[in-house]
Amino acid sequence: MNTTAANLVTPRVGDAVFGDSIIVRDASDVERASYLVTCREGHLLPVTDLTATLGSDADLSCPPGQDWRDLSRSVRDRFHQRREELAPWLRTSSRPDLRLLAFLHVHEKELTARYAPNTREGFTYGGLVPVLEVRAVAERLAAAGYLTARLFDCFHACPHCGSARLNVREECPSCRSPEIADVRLIHHLRCAYLGPEPDFETSDRRLACPKCSRELRHYGSDHEAAGTALKCGACGFSGSEPLVGFVCMDCSSHFDGERAQKVRAFHYAISEAGSQFLLAAGLKSSAVSPVLVLTLPLDLIRLLNAACARDEMFSLAELAYANEMKIVASKGAEVFDASRKQLVADLIGRLGAQGRVVQGARSDYVFLASEDAASTQERLNKLLSGCVARLRANLGVDLRVFEKADFLP
Ligand SMILES: [Zn+2]
Ligand SMILES: [Zn+2]
């Protein structure tokens, strides 16, 4: 259907106004399409391109004038099937990492980098991506093993503003001016003087040796060519090799190769672990509460889903650190990180095989099989009081315990 009517509503698959496909009929639809893929389930809809401008961003491209309805139906059916493989909470989650994984799964494609000289980064993943800051989200997912990265290219970027729009140039090693030229060298055989040709040129266009002032008459007998050298028009320096320097075309900073940031750009594809996560058995039937999973690490969601699928009891404790800001401000981030790391290691040691500790971005989590919330709380409180006594910083550990019922819709 036409997206025109839908550009101000929050779409949901199956909505009468939204339909089950995004159709791009003209240039103004492209902007709407890139908005729609960031809303609700818009990222799980096929994009049909009737403008022949979207290339691989579209799932179906039809040149103007050709009938696309039959083709579009089979694409829509395929997308419907792929969506159905995902749990409802996963399809509607607003978590950027889950949105990106679901998007790549349903569209059956890679997140493909390509050159974009009109951007500061120099490359892009296209306009139809389901999340803001898609590069950072993909990097985190790759670091956790849910995406695999394949190198696209290496870029140099400005150390001041991060732009990859750089002018790369040869410069004078002495004054860094780009006003340099290769000049021929002349060797005066008689006095053995060697110098750049312009130094031998007289005002009446003859050649004379700057050292001994004798005129040079016969090439081969009194003088010879001796290769070329670098000559700087700004400071007069002459030497053999120029240096390479960069000028940022966005902020005008000047720097050399060593100070330039090296940025590696990757293509990303779903890894085996990523697919397993999306399709894990428990995911379809026993959906985890979408509110609670907003910040949980994916490894933990996988554990929870597996436990739900096997119909096992479990409880989950969240360790939040109330004093993080205070410690970072007074003693530095390293002290906080070190204390937190020590607490986690200590806890892992004390729990042994009876529990799993999963580290999150802001909180850490303890997953315990077959325990109810009250006994988990009591047991962890005891364990924690032993652990925190040995820490350098008082982390202000806040313990919150959930049980299985908290995760079921
Ligand atoms: Zn810059
Ligand atoms: Zn001479």
Ligand SMILES: [Zn+2]
């Ligand atoms: Zn110079």
